[in-house]
Amino acid sequence: MKKFIILLAALFVCHQASAGSLKTETFEDQGLTRSYYLYIPNDLPAGAPLVFILHGYGGSANAYVNNSSLTFKQLAEEYKVALCYPQATTDPRPNTGWNVYYPWQIDKMKVDDCEFICNLAKHLHTKYNLSAKNTFLTGMSNGGEMCYLMAYRKPKEFAAIASMAGLTLVEMAKRHNYESPIAFMEVHGTGDMTSRWEGDPTNQYGWGAYLAVPVAVGAVAAGNKCMYQETTELPQIKNRVIFHRYYGSPSGKEVHFYEVRNGGHNWATDSFDSCRVIMEFFKQNMTK
Amino acid sequence: MKKIFYILSLCLLLSVACEKSNPNDENPVEVPTSLTYVATTIADHDAVIVRASDFESGAPVVVVLAEDLKLSTRSAEKVDINFKAAEHCLIGGYVLCVIEAASGDDISFLSNLKSEFPYAPKFYLLSYRNGLAYTAAMQMPDAFAAYACVSGAIDVETYKANSFTKPVSFVHVHATENPVCKWEGVENKTVSVPLSVGAIVAINECLTFKTSEVLPREGKGRVTCTRYTDALSGCDVMLYSVESANSGWCDEEFEVYNQIWNFLKTH
Numbered sequence: 107m108k109k110f111i112i113l114l115a116a117l118f119v120c121h122q123a124s125a126g127s128l129k130t131e132t133f134e135d136q137g138l139t140r141s142y143y144l145y146i147p148n149d150l151p152a153g154a155p156l157v158f159i160l161h162g163y164g165g166s167a168n169a170y171v172n173n174s175s176l177t178f179k180q181l182a183e184e185y186k187v188a189l190c191y192p193q194a195t196t197d198p199r200p201n202t203g204w205n206v207y208y209p210w211q212i213d214k215m216k217v218d219d220c221e222f223i224c225n226l227a228k229h230l231h232t233k234y235n236l237s238a239k240n241t242f243l244t245g246m247s248n249g250g251e252m253c254y255l256m257a258y259r260k261p262k263e264f265a266a267i268a269s270m271a272g273l274t275l276v277e278m279a280k281r282h283n284y285e286s287p288i289a290f291m292e293v294h295g296t297g298d299m300t301s302r303w304e305g306d307p308t309n310q311y312g313w314g315a316y317l318a319v320p321v322a323v324g325a326v327a328a329g330n331k332c333m334y335q336e337t338t339e340l341p342q343i344k345n346r347v348i349f350h351r352y353y354g355s356p357s358g359k360e361v362h363f364y365e366v367r368n369g370g371h372n373w374a375t376d377s378f379d380s381c382r383v384i385m386e387f388f389k390q391n392m393t394k
Numbered sequence: 395m396k397k398i399f400y401i402l403s404l405c406l407l408l409s410v411a412c413e414k415s416n417p418n419d420e421n422p423v424e425v426p427t428s429l430t431y432v433a434t435t436i437a438d439h440d441a442v443i444v445r446a447s448d449f450e451s452g453a454p455v456v457v458v459l460a461e462d463l464k465l466s467t468r469s470a471e472k473v474d475i476n477f478k479a480a481e482h483c484l485i486g487g488y489v490l491c492v493i494e495a496a497s498g499d500d501i502s503f504l505s506n507l508k509s510e511f512p513y514a515p516k517f518y519l520l521s522y523r524n525g526l527a528y529t530a531a532m533q534m535p536d537a538f539a540a541y542a543c544v545s546g547a548i549d550v551e552t553y554k555a556n557s558f559t560k561p562v563s564f565v566h567v568h569a570t571e572n573p574v575c576k577w578e579g580v581e582n583k584t585v586s587v588p589l590s591v592g593a594i595v596a597i598n599e600c601l602t603f604k605t606s607e608v609l610p611r612e613g614k615g616r617v618t619c620t621r622y623t624d625a626l627s628g629c630d631v632m633l634y635s636v637e638s639a640n641s642g643w644c645d646e647e648f649e650v651y652n653q654i655w656n657f658l659k660t661h
Contacts, residue, residue, distance in 0.1 A: 279599055280626070305602040307624035318602040321622065324592035331557075331593075333550060334579035335586040352589060354581065356554055 126150070126183060128171065133229055135222045138195065142226065143171045145189040146234065147182045155187040155265075155392060156236040157385075158223060160194075160245030160252050164201045167191035176373065177381045185385050188236055192226060194219065194248070206251040207277035209314045219252060220259050227263065239265060242388045246270040246373060247301060250292075257290055257326060258282035265289065266391035268384045271371050273301045274322035276315040284329025287357035289391040292326075293380055294319045295345070295369025323350075323363045330355040345369045345377040362387060429480060436493055436510060437503030444480045444490040451513040454488045456658065457504070457538075459495040460522035482651035486659070489514065497524040497549045504530060505537055518542065518658045523575065523641065525549050527564070528590060535560035540661035542566070542654050545641050547575050548585040548593070558597040561627030565657040566591050567650055571639040591622075591633045599626035608634065614647045632657055 126147035133140050159178060161170045170176060170191050182189050197203045198214040205215045223243070231238045243264050245252050250272020257267050258278055266289035296303045302311070305318030317325070333354035340347040346367040353360045364383070366374045374380050432443045445453070483490040489511065495501065507517065520542040521527035527543040529552050540563040547568075568587045570577045579586035585593075600622035608617040615637030622631040634653065636644045644650050 276601060276626070307601040315601065321592075321595055321600060321603060324589075325596040327589060328593040328596035331553065332589055333548075333553060333585040334581060335589060336578065352586075354579070 126179070128179075133226050135225050136217055138217065140195070140222060140226070141167070141193045143167050143189075143191040144230070144234075145171075145179055145182055145191075147186060147188070150186060150188060152235045153237045155185075155240035155242060155388065156190060156227065156230055157182070157187050157242045157244065157388065158190050158192065158227070160192065160204060160223075160243070160249030161202075162245075162247035162249055163203045165194075165248075166202060167193040175375045177379075178385075181381055181385045185389060187242075187385070187388070188230070188234060190226070190230060192223065203248050204245075204252045206248060206255050207275050207281075207314065209309070209312075212277065220256055223252075223256070224260055224263050240392050242266050242268070242391075244268040244270065244384050245272070247272065247371065250301070251275065253290075254278060254322065254326075255282075257288045258284060261286040261288040265393060266291070266388050268387055269293070270373050270380065271295065271298055271301050273313070273316045273319070274325065275313075276307070276317065279317065279325070284326060287330040287355055287359040288326070289359045289361075289387070290323075290326045290330075291362040291364070291384065291387050292319065292323050293364040293366065293374055293383075295366040295371065295374060297368040298371045300371040320363075323361060327352040327361040330357060330359045330361060332359075332361055340364075340378050343377055345374070347374070347378050359391075429484065431480075436491075437506065439503070440494040442492045444483055444492065446484050446487075449489065450487075452515060454516040454518065454539075454659075455507075455511050455514040456483070456486075456488050456490050456518045456520060456655075457507065458490060458492045458520045458522055459499075459501070459524065459526045460492060461494060461496040461524065482655065485652075486655045488518075488655075495521075495524070495526055497526065497546075498552065499526065501526055501530055501533065505534055507537075518661075520544065520654070520658075521546050522643070525552070525584065525590070528552070528594075529556070531562045531564060531594065532556040532558050535562050538562075540564065540658045542658060543568075543590075544643055544650070544654070545569065545572060545575055546584075547579065547587050548590045550582055550585060553585055553593075558593055561598040561625065561629035562594060563629045563631070563657075563661045564591070564594045564598075565632040565634070565654055567634040567636065567644055567654065569636040569638045569640040569644055569647075571637070572641045573639055574641040577635075587635075588633070591631060595622045595631050597627075598622070598629040598631060600624065600631060601626070608648050608653065610648050611646065614638065617648045619653075 129144045194202045194204045204219045227241050250269035253267045253269035253272050254274045268291040270293050303319050309315045332352035336351045338349050348365040350363040428447045434441050516539045519538040522544050524546045525548045527541040528548040531541050542565045544567045577587050601624040603622045605620050608619050610617045618635045620633045636647050638647050
């Protein structure tokens with residue numbers, strides 16, 4: 107029995123040694139106190155990259171931190187990156203959500219979440235000695251919409267952006283243009299009934315009019331002036347995953363598009379190791 | 395017996411009378427039966443103007459930019475424009491102006507083309523086996539009512555030096571296994587076809603797309619038409635992807651001239 111307890115204790119200590127620290131912090135921005143989780147892996151070197159992970163509409167940073175199917179914390183240890191999970195504010199509906207120009211947010215939601223994320227990034231760069239030039243952004247659904255909005259508005263603040271099941275709302279396309287090239291990735295299920303593959307040009311489903319997903323990704327590739335493409339299929343686990351790589355832009359910034367055949371509105375972790383693919387994409391786009 | 399004979403005679407006379415009163419015979423449709431070819435020079439480029447023999451001066455003009463057209467004889471009788479597209483202008487009722495040009499050519503001379511056809515109400519531009527329609531869409535987006543490209547793609551150097559600045563209506567036809575101008579692009583030569591089309595879809599602010607199958611000719615591979623629609627600019631884009639290795643007009647695979655003209659004429 108004693109041996110068993112000692113073994114358990116040893117395992118616990120080992121686990122603690124391999125796990126980094128998870129902190130809950132706040133940050134004052136635009137007159138609001140914003141909260142976020144910060145995950146710092148053990149032995150994180152100075153100037154390490156910073157990855158923002160944005161939750162979906164009605165969701166929370168807490169749920170993402172504790173979601174075991176999202177392996178970002180383990181990957182952070184392996185890739186030696188810090189993770190930040192910010193919490194969205196409550197929008198006029200009222201639900202927790204990022205301001206991405208949903209119809210009920212336009213003119214009513216005052217907070218500028220793109221500014222918030224960028225301001226928070228600067229704060230964390232200074233406070234934790236993290237890399238300003240190797241800051242990355244990912245998010246799902248409403249968080250994915252933030253990825254597109256950030257690609258329009260703040261492309262120079264991020265080394266790469268990866269959207270999961272995200273959309274380009276028509277309102278974004280009307281207000282902004284892709285001014286600077288950005289390394290961008292989209293993962294999207296063709297059977298996603300929430301953020302529809304074929305788009306919703308007439309706002310039939312209530313999220314506001316939005317572009318078809320291939321058209322939205324094509325717009326980023328066009329903004330980058332990508333010139334060539336490769337299409338390959340990943341080894342099949344559940345749904346078929348078709349990988350479209352758009353490359354050859356003068357800036358060298360690529361666009362990676364994972365088409366999950368019949369996939370739904372999720373991170374597609376049952377069809378491929380999407381979290382690792384995202385981290386690998388970020389790694390490819392790190393600057394020395 | 396006499397009665398039967400009279401009835402039969404009457405029936406025969408009536409049937410002849412009915413035949414003679416057929417309105418089609420009284421007003422036969424005037425179908426042009428031949429083409430006239432005029433070899434000429436437009437801004438130092440060899441050209442051939444093809445029109446129906448009973449040409450009407452108010453017909454629209456489809457300008458085709460193509461190379462290797464064997465225009466060197468400069469003799470209207472001997473001109474061989476080397477493709478069947480010419481015959482389609484009889485059906486479409488337009489004037490075809492084929493100009494010899496190659497990828498990378500300066501196409502600024504096209505802006506003066508209207509003086510060659512003073513009565514033409516509309517001009518369309520098609521580049522065959524080169525991406526000059528894309529070049530024109532970048533450099534002179536207001537010059538043509540719509541643009542088309544068959545088996546060509548944007549030239550890489552041109553794309554590096556130019557950008558799309560205004561929406562244009564555009565149709566592209568391409569075989570997915572084209573060995574010359576490859577669907578996925580050729581490094582340092584041509585841009586991938588979907589990315590070429592995608593660049594125009596982006597500037598046009600098309601919101602969505604619809605995919606449909608086009609009837610292929612017997613025994614030929616699948617032909618898919620992707621129509622990018624709901625453009626905020628009002629300019630739509632179409633891409634015909636043809637499952638074949640054809641690097642030409644793809645007319646062996648489907649009714650390509652009809653499909654292109656049906657797109658162009660609505661603009």
